[in-house]
Each structure stands twice: as C-alpha cells, then as structure tokens.
Amino acid sequence: MDELLMRPALDAAVRAGAEYADIRRVGRVTESIGVRQGAVRSISSSSEQGFGVRVLAGGAWGFAASSRLDPDEVQRVARQAVGIARASAQVMDRKVTLAPVEPVTDTYRTPVRVDPFAVKMEDKVSMLLEADRLVSAQRKPWRVATRLIGEAYLNWSRENKRFLSTEGADIQQELVECGGGVAATAGTLREIQRRSYPNAHRGHYATAGWEFVESLRLADAAPRIGREALALLGARRCPSGRTALILDSTQMALQIHESCGHPIELDRVFGSEASFAGTSFLTPDKRGAFRYGSEAVNITADATMPGGLGTFGYDDEGVPAQRTEIIREGVFLNYLTSRDTAPLVGDEASSGAARATGPDRIPIVRMTNVNLEPGDWTLDAMIRDTQDGILMETNLSWSIDDRRLNFQFAAEAGWEIKDGSLGAMLKNPNYTGITPEFWGACDAVGDKSEWRLWGTPNCGKGQPSQVAHVGHGASPARFRDVRVGVGR
Amino acid sequence: MIGREGATAILRKAIDFSDAEQTQAVLIGGESALTRLAENVIHQNVAESDARLTVKAVFGRKIGTASGNDLSDEGVRRTAARACEIARINREDRRFVSLPAPTGDAYPQVRCFSERTAAFGAAKRAAAAGIFAAEARSAGFRAAGSLGVQAGEIAIANSLGVLAYSPHTRVEASTVVMSGAGAGYAGDSAVDVDDISFAEMARTAVQKCRDSLNAAALPPGDYEVVLEPEAVGAMLLFAIRVGFHHVLYRQGGSYLSRKLGRRVLGDNVTIWDDGTDPRGLPMPFDFEGTPKRKLMLFENGVFRNMVYDSYTAGEAGAKTTGHSIPYADFGAMPMNVFVQPGGASIQDMIKSTERGILVTRFHYTNLVRPGKVVITGMTRDGTFLIEGGKVKGPVMNMRFTQSVLEALRCVEMVGSEPRRLGMANVPAMKIGKFSFTGATEY
Numbered sequence: 001m002d003e004l005l006m007r008p009a010l011d012a013a014v015r016a017g018a019e020y021a022d023i024r025r026v027g028r029v030t031e032s033i034g035v036r037q038g039a040v041r042s043i044s045s046s047s048e049q050g051f052g053v054r055v056l057a058g059g060a061w062g063f064a065a066s067s068r069l070d071p072d073e074v075q076r077v078a079r080q081a082v083g084i085a086r087a088s089a090q091v092m093d094r095k096v097t098l099a100p101v102e103p104v105t106d107t108y109r110t111p112v113r114v115d116p117f118a119v120k121m122e123d124k125v126s127m128l129l130e131a132d133r134l135v136s137a138q139r140k141p142w143r144v145a146t147r148l149i150g151e152a153y154l155n156w157s158r159e160n161k162r163f164l165s166t167e168g169a170d171i172q173q174e175l176v177e178c179g180g181g182v183a184a185t186a187g188t189l190r191e192i193q194r195r196s197y198p199n200a201h202r203g204h205y206a207t208a209g210w211e212f213v214e215s216l217r218l219a220d221a222a223p224r225i226g227r228e229a230l231a232l233l234g235a236r237r238c239p240s241g242r243t244a245l246i247l248d249s250t251q252m253a254l255q256i257h258e259s260c261g262h263p264i265e266l267d268r269v270f271g272s273e274a275s276f277a278g279t280s281f282l283t284p285d286k287r288g289a290f291r292y293g294s295e296a297v298n299i300t301a302d303a304t305m306p307g308g309l310g311t312f313g314y315d316d317e318g319v320p321a322q323r324t325e326i327i328r329e330g331v332f333l334n335y336l337t338s339r340d341t342a343p344l345v346g347d348e349a350s351s352g353a354a355r356a357t358g359p360d361r362i363p364i365v366r367m368t369n370v371n372l373e374p375g376d377w378t379l380d381a382m383i384r385d386t387q388d389g390i391l392m393e394t395n396l397s398w399s400i401d402d403r404r405l406n407f408q409f410a411a412e413a414g415w416e417i418k419d420g421s422l423g424a425m426l427k428n429p430n431y432t433g434i435t436p437e438f439w440g441a442c443d444a445v446g447d448k449s450e451w452r453l454w455g456t457p458n459c460g461k462g463q464p465s466q467v468a469h470v471g472h473g474a475s476p477a478r479f480r481d482v483r484v485g486v487g488r
Numbered sequence: 489m490i491g492r493e494g495a496t497a498i499l500r501k502a503i504d505f506s507d508a509e510q511t512q513a514v515l516i517g518g519e520s521a522l523t524r525l526a527e528n529v530i531h532q533n534v535a536e537s538d539a540r541l542t543v544k545a546v547f548g549r550k551i552g553t554a555s556g557n558d559l560s561d562e563g564v565r566r567t568a569a570r571a572c573e574i575a576r577i578n579r580e581d582r583r584f585v586s587l588p589a590p591t592g593d594a595y596p597q598v599r600c601f602s603e604r605t606a607a608f609g610a611a612k613r614a615a616a617a618g619i620f621a622a623e624a625r626s627a628g629f630r631a632a633g634s635l636g637v638q639a640g641e642i643a644i645a646n647s648l649g650v651l652a653y654s655p656h657t658r659v660e661a662s663t664v665v666m667s668g669a670g671a672g673y674a675g676d677s678a679v680d681v682d683d684i685s686f687a688e689m690a691r692t693a694v695q696k697c698r699d700s701l702n703a704a705a706l707p708p709g710d711y712e713v714v715l716e717p718e719a720v721g722a723m724l725l726f727a728i729r730v731g732f733h734h735v736l737y738r739q740g741g742s743y744l745s746r747k748l749g750r751r752v753l754g755d756n757v758t759i760w761d762d763g764t765d766p767r768g769l770p771m772p773f774d775f776e777g778t779p780k781r782k783l784m785l786f787e788n789g790v791f792r793n794m795v796y797d798s799y800t801a802g803e804a805g806a807k808t809t810g811h812s813i814p815y816a817d818f819g820a821m822p823m824n825v826f827v828q829p830g831g832a833s834i835q836d837m838i839k840s841t842e843r844g845i846l847v848t849r850f851h852y853t854n855l856v857r858p859g860k861v862v863i864t865g866m867t868r869d870g871t872f873l874i875e876g877g878k879v880k881g882p883v884m885n886m887r888f889t890q891s892v893l894e895a896l897r898c899v900e901m902v903g904s905e906p907r908r909l910g911m912a913n914v915p916a917m918k919i920g921k922f923s924f925t926g927a928t929e930y
C-alpha cells in the first residue's frame with residue numbers, strides 16, 4: 001500500500017514545484033473504558049487512518065491531509081499542499097531554512113512485554129469495577145448527605161506510522177501507550193472534594209505494555225483515596241499567607257509542564273502561538289545566562305528515556321530522539337526545537353521535538369519528556385527539615401499567563417507541616433508565583449528513590465488543536481516563601 | 489464532502505452490518521483549512537479532508553461504541569462489528585432506556601451553509617491574513633492571527649427511523665497585534681465569510697495595541713469591571729459547563745441542582761440556547777438527530793430548563809431537549825448560547841464607572857472550585873484603568889480569582905451589542921465587584 005501512496009505523493013509534490021516534501025502515513029487504534037458508581041459508563045474503540053503531505057514551495061510551508069488512502073487522493077493532496085505553500089509565500093518575509101538532518105532508513109518500536117490489545121476486555125472491565133467498588137466501600141461519616149463516588153479509567157492505543165522525505169528518509173515506528181487511574185469524589189450539599197491515583201486527569205500513562213497498567217495496582221490505592229476524599233470534607237481550609245511549600249512529584253510534573261515545558265518551546269518564543277496559547281518570557285537573549293532557578297534546579301528534555309509519553313525513535317520530521325540540557329544548576333541553556341526553528345537561534349541541528357498528534361496535523365515544537373533531574377533529598381528528610389510549611393499533592397487546576405510567568409495552581413489535598421512533621425490535612429490548597437522567582441526559591445529536590453516519570457496525555461497547543469502526550473520526570477521538591485491560599 | 493446521498497448510504501450500511509437490537513450511526517466529516525500568522529507572515533497553512541463514522545450498538549441495556557474513518561465497505565463493517573462486540577461484552581446499563589425515536593417534527597430550516605465560505609480557498613485566506621499583517625506593519629506593530637474555514641457535513645441515522653443530514657460552514661478569525669509591551673485583540677466567527685470584516689478586525693486590534701502601550705502596574709484587589717464580550721463569554725462558558733454538567737447536576741454538586749424555578753443569577757441576566765438562530769453557529773438537529781429549538785435556560789436569573797440528550801433524559805425521566813453532544817460519557821450541553829442584550833454601550837459602562845478596570849479578554853481560565861464556579865485566569869491583549877468615567881490608561885495584565893456566580897449576580901449593566909463567539913452570542917457587561925488576586929510584569 002505504502003509503495004502506491006507514499007513515494008508517488010513526494011513525486012507529485014516535486015512535480016508541482018516543491019523544493020522539499022515529506023509524507024507521514026499513520027494508522028492508530030485507541031480504546032478506553034470508563035467506570036463510575038459501580039457501572040460501566042463507556043467502552044469505546046476508535047480507529048484512524050490517514051496521511052499528511054508537508055511541502056516547502058517558494059520557501060514557504062504548505063500542508064494537506066486526507067483520510068482516504070487511494071492513489072488519486074494522494075496526488076490531489078500533494079498538489080493541494082503545494083498550492084497552499086504558494087499562498088503562504090504571498091505573506092512572507094524570508095524563506096524557511098531547515099536545519100540539516102541525516103536521512104535514515106530505520107524502524108523503532110515501543111518495547112512491550114504484554115500487548116494491551118491482547119488483554120481481554122472483560123478482565124479490564126473487572127479490574128476497574130473492583131477499584132471503583134473499593135473507593136465507594138469506604139465508610140461515610142455521620143453526615144446524612146455525604147456522597148462518595150468512585151471512578152476508574154483505562155486507555156490503551158497503538159500507532160503505526162511511516163515517514164518519507166524527499167531527502168531520502170524512510171522511518172517506520174510503532175508506539176504503544178497505555179495507562180489508567182482511579183478517582184474518588186466526596187460531596188455534601190456545600191462542597192465537592194476529590195482524590196486521584198496515581199495522578200489527576202484520568203491517571204498515569206506510559207509508552208509501554210500492559211505490564212505498566214498492572215504495576216499501577218489501582219485497586220490497592222482505591223481505599224486510601226476514598227478515605228482521603230471523605231477526610232477532606234472535614235479538613236481545615238488551606239490558610240492564606242506565605243510559607244514553605246513542598247510539592248509531590250505529580251504536582252511537580254504539572255509545575256514543570258506549565259512553567260518550563262511550554263516557555264522553552266522555540267516556536268512560541270518566535271510568536272507562532274501568539275494569537276492563541278501565547279508567547280514566552282524566555283527570549284533568545286536570556287539563553288546561556290538567565291537565572292531560571294536555584295542551583296538545585298537541573299532540567300533536561302529526554303526523548304530517549306524508556307517509558308515516557310514523550311519517548312520515541314524519531315520525531316515527526318525524521319530527527320532522532322535526543323537528550324538536551326535545558327536548565328543546568330539554575331541557568332537556562334537550551335530550547336525545544338524543530339528543523340525550521342533551530343536555525344533562528346543559530347543552532348546547527350534540531351533537538352528533535354517536532355511532533356504531530358496525527359496524520360492530519362503538522363508537526364510543531366512539543367515537549368518530549370521534560371524532566372527535573374533528581375536531587376539528594378528524601379521526602380521524609382525534606383519534611384523533617386521544614387519548620388513551618390505545607391505539603392500539596394495531586395494537581396486539581398492550573399492557569400498561567402500568556403508569557404508563562406504568573407501562575408496559579410490548585411492541588412487536591414494539602415497537609416500542614418509543623419516543626420518537621422506532617423500535621424492536619426488541609427482542603428482547597430492552592431499557590432501562586434512568578435516562574436523564575438518560584439524556581440529561584442527551590443531549595444530541595446527529592447532523590448532518585450522519589451523520582452517518577454509521569455505521563456501527561458492532555459497537552460493542548462496549536463490551531464487546529466493538537467492534544468499531545470508528553471512526559472515529565474520529577475521527584476518532590478521544596479520552595480521557600482511561597483504565596484498560598486489565594487482567593488478564598 | 490460526501491453529500492446527502494453518499495452519507496445516507498454509509499449510515500444505512502452501518503446499521504445493516506450491525507446485528508444489535510438498536511443501532512445509531514453518525515457521520516461527521518468535511519474539509520477544513522486554517523491559515524496562521526505570526527510576526528506579520530504566514531508561518532502555518534494547512535488543510536484536511538476527513539470523515540468519521542461512529543456506531544453505537546445496543547443489546548437490551550448493553551451499549552458499545554466504535555468509530556473509524558475508513559469508510560470502505562470493509563471499514564464500515566469493521567466499525568459496526570467492533571461496536572457490537574463491545575456491547576456484548578459490556579455490563580447492563582440500568583440507566584439506559586432507548587435511543588431516540590423520530591419526534592415527528594420536521595427539522596427547522598436553518599441557514600448554516602454558505603457557498604462563499606466553502607469557496608474561500610488558500611489564496612483568499614492569504615489575502616485576508618495579509619490585511620492583518622499590513623495594518624499592523626503600517627503601525628509599526630506585529631500581527632499574529634488565525635483564519636479557519638470549514639465546510640462540513642453531519643449525517644445521523646438510527647434503527648428506530650431517525651434520519652438527518654445537514655451541511656454547514658464556519659469561519660473563525662482572530663488577530664493579536666503586538667508591540668514591545670502592548671497587545672490588542674480582535675476576533676469574529678460566522679457561517680458566511682461575508683459577514684466578517686477582516687479590515688475592521690485589523691483596525692480594532694491595532695487600535696487596542698496602540699492604546700495599551702506603556703502600561704502601568706495596578707495593585708490587585710476588588711474592582712468594578714467592564715468586561716468586553718470575549719471576557720464575559722469565557723466566564724459564561726464555566727457557568728454553563730459546571731451548571732449543566734449532567735453528573736454534577738444529578739449528584740447535587742452543580743449550582744443548578746434542585747434549583748429549577750429558583751433564582752440563581754442576577755435578575756437582569758437572561759440566557760437561552762437556540763441552535764436554529766443564524767447569529768450563532770446553527771445546526772438543525774443535535775448529535776442524535778433530535779430537532780433543535782429555542783430553550784430558555786435562565787429567565788431574569790431564574791433557572792428554567794435543564795438540557796438533555798436521550799440517555800440523560802431516560803435517567804431523569806425527562807424528554808430529550810436536543811442537546812446531545814459528540815463526546816461520550818459527558819451528557820448533554822447547551823452549544824448555542826445567547827445572552828439577552830441590554831441597553832448600554834461599552835462607552836456608557838465606562839462613563840458610569842468611578843474607578844474600575846476595562847478587560848478585553850481573559851487568558852487560560854480554569855475552574856478552581858465547582859461549587860460557586862470559582863475560576864482563575866489572566867487578562868490579556870488590552871487591560872485598562874477607568875477613573876472618573878474615563879479610560880485613564882493601560883495597566884499590566886492581572887490575575888483574577890472570582891466566583892462566576894457572584895459576578896453574574898452583581899451585573900450592573902448589560903451591553904447592547906452582542907458579539908459572536910462561536911458557541912455563544914454575548915454582550916459586554918459591567919460587574920459591580922470583581923476580585924483580582926495577582927499581577928504580572930507586562
């Protein structure tokens with residue numbers, strides 16, 4: 001099939017006048033189960049096929065995609081892409097330059113022990129119903145109107161894609177993802193409280209086989225999150241003021257995502273998202289000198305780390321997966337880049353971060369696995385070392401300004417820390433800060449034993465919208481003098 | 489575009505291939521294209537052609553859903569078979585009653601397709617983007633923006649006899665004009681591209697950018713605010729999403745739970761849903777093929793009607809109101825929201841304000857607590873201090889943390905000129921008290 005479609009598309013694009021063309025053919029199956037209150041809410045299966053042709057003609061970009069895999073359609077789409085590039089060239093100030101890449105013929109597969117599609121649907125449903133049951137089996141307190149509702153989710157997918165370019169690349173990849181989570185919602189007539197495991201927003205995801213889902217042990221954690229959701233109803237509200245703040249590794253993943261991952265996307269720096277998601281405070285003049293955080297802060301972007309949602313063999317421009325230092329001992333060093341943005345800051349090569357969420361979308365600069373490197377603290381030692389502070393766990397909501405400076409994040413649960421020990425539970429915890437001040441106040445980072453590579457399956461960017469799957473490795477960390485309890 | 493006959497044939501095939509007791513087939517497809525602008529040049533320019541079939545199969549009370557975009561006979565057969573297979577494996581859903589039967593009502597005649605929009609190709613989009621760029625460049629500013637054009641079709645059939653087809657077009661345009669420290673925004677959306685003036689949008693955004701140069705810092709705190717329609721729309725979206733969220737509503741966690749017939753918003757706030765109104769983004773039917781009609785949501789602040797699709801209606805013992813949306817596991821939602829305009833212009837609102845803030849729009853708003861619909865977000869692309877009934881000057885962007893309910897209970901003036909914001913048609917509002925909780929440096 002590919003022989004009839006892919007090379008002919010590149011030939012058609014070149015005949016129509018393209019200087020450069022690539023084509024991605026993608027097939028993907030995604031399945032999911034959602035369970036709530038003892039009942040299966042949905043089981044669905046979605047399959048997708050299609051191809052996208054991207055061209056440079058007259059120095060400008062054009063892209064067209066279709067889901068009809070037939071030879072005539074491929075010719076039409078290739079010509080359409082060139083026509084679009086010619087239209088782009090009408091509103092252009094300089095030709096696009098692509099950073100060079102060695103064209104390779106290669107294959108990459110997510111290492112998988114147990115194929116998620118080979119596990120029986122019945123077994124998956126039973127696993128979720130059991131986790132859900134264990135959440136709501138927790139004894140409700142005295143209050144008559146108290147509700148406790150369990151929810152559990154599983155998602156799994158397989159994507160096969162092939163990339164060909166006029167430069168001679170031919171890359172086939174198979175990416176397998178799976179994951180899930182369990183959540184408890186406790187409510188009275190006046191409020192709702194929520195706890196999630198292993199992470200908020202439908203759980204934890206990885207490029208891996210079913211062995212990953214089994215390792216999550218959703219049912220084992222279900223009773224605890226049920227109890228904690230109920231306990232939050234009776235907890236004190238998070239106080240307002242300034243204090244030391246310890247974030248668990250899931251909330252750290254969100255903190256990294258919003259305040260580091262997005263501002264280091266080089267396309268944002270050059271305004272490509274200005275009318276939509278915004279720009280970045282990390283302008284090119286800051287590179288190599290700007291103090292982004294304290295010396296405890298080391299951040300890398302690593303697409304080669306096994307298991308991450310940002311792990312692959314090659315990005316969607318055929319650039320190999322890489323590990324890039326982003327922040328070293330607090331100093332900002334590098335961006336996430338693509339072939340057309342890297343030259344804008346004088347980089348010789350792309351950092352391999354151009355990713356598309358499907359055949360019908362262009363690759364744009366995306367996070368891979370953007371990780372906070374482990375420090376040398378255990379969480380216990382961090383707490384023991386804190387006189388007065390708050391521990392916050394599991395993200396609930398997030399908001400950050402369009403240059404990624406002023407953020408306000410809320411967590412599901414908090415605990416006060418007094419004289420080196422954890423005290424009472426706190427409800428509705430949130431905190432706010434300005435990115436470099438906040439990271440500048442980081443004085444402790446958890447060690448390897450506390451470090452986990454989290455999967456974030458809901459990163460929105462681009463128009464038309466692309467919801468990417470990215471990874472964040474993190475351990476708990478402590479920040480001095482943070483403003484908490486905003487807008488009570 | 490596949491067209492009415494082709495689409496109907498695919499749906500019939502899907503229903504034939506299914507051996508379920510009830511089957512629904514939905515086909516959503518079309519062509520869409522989008523041109524993006526950054527730094528006064530087109531940097532992204534894309535087009536796609538796709539059509540996706542979703543089959544819902546029901547055995548007794550067991551439901552399965554599958555979708556795919558391979559519309560060959562084999563592809564359609566596979567999608568239908570997977571839906572049936574999942575339904576058989578699934579557990580009984582005791583809340584399920586039935587897929588909807590035809591209502592007997594004719595579908596309303598709705599103007600939701602424009603030939604001019606369907607023919608608005610890459611060269612025309614580039615010319616429109618060029619208008620944004622030229623206006624900004626001549627002012628010494630930089631324009632970003634996007635221009636999305638869609639010509640799509642929706643076809644729906646079920647084994648109980650529902651059969652619906654409608655083509656539609658949409659244009660969505662926005663531009664943000666920037667200088668060193670200032671920024672200005674303009675946006676519009678319509679069925680017919682001729683209803684949008686790109687030149688006027690460009691002038692508005694450039695003027696806003698000019699006005700927002702040399703912004704001063706303002707301390708956070710409670711202020712009166714004049715919210716332009718985009719900012720009102722962002723708030724309203726949360727009031728709708730939380731209030732009408734089916735699960736929250738049933739569980740008592742929505743501010744509308746058990747409040748039917750009671751006042752929940754200010755008495756000068758009237759909001760309805762109308763999928764047939766051409767000033768929105770109209771559709772003659774919902775995603776189960778139930779005809780659209782006008783439905784009052786809040787009348788003078790009183791909660792009048794909950795919205796339902798067939799599933800949530802069955803669960804609640806109600807009738808579907810035609811508000812099925814194309815996402816599983818979410819319930820029904822108002823998708824064509826209209827806020828009753830008032831008599832005030834934005835100028836009138838400014839004149840009546842002793843000290844307050846004029847907000848062009850919000851950025852990255854998110855729900856903090858659902859109870860009173862507390863949201864947080866930033867202002868962007870034009871924030872101004874009002875003093876003594878006049879715009880005194882631009883201020884740096886501010887973070888707010890505010891209950892949407894409390895804001896909609898102290899609306900002092902409602903604008904006379906609603907703006908089209910895609911899913912909603914919304915006027916400006918002056919609000920008595922609005923809580924800003926932080927600031928930024930630009």
Ligand SMILES: [Zn+2]
Pocket residue numbers: 257262458459460
């Ligand atoms: Zn994101």
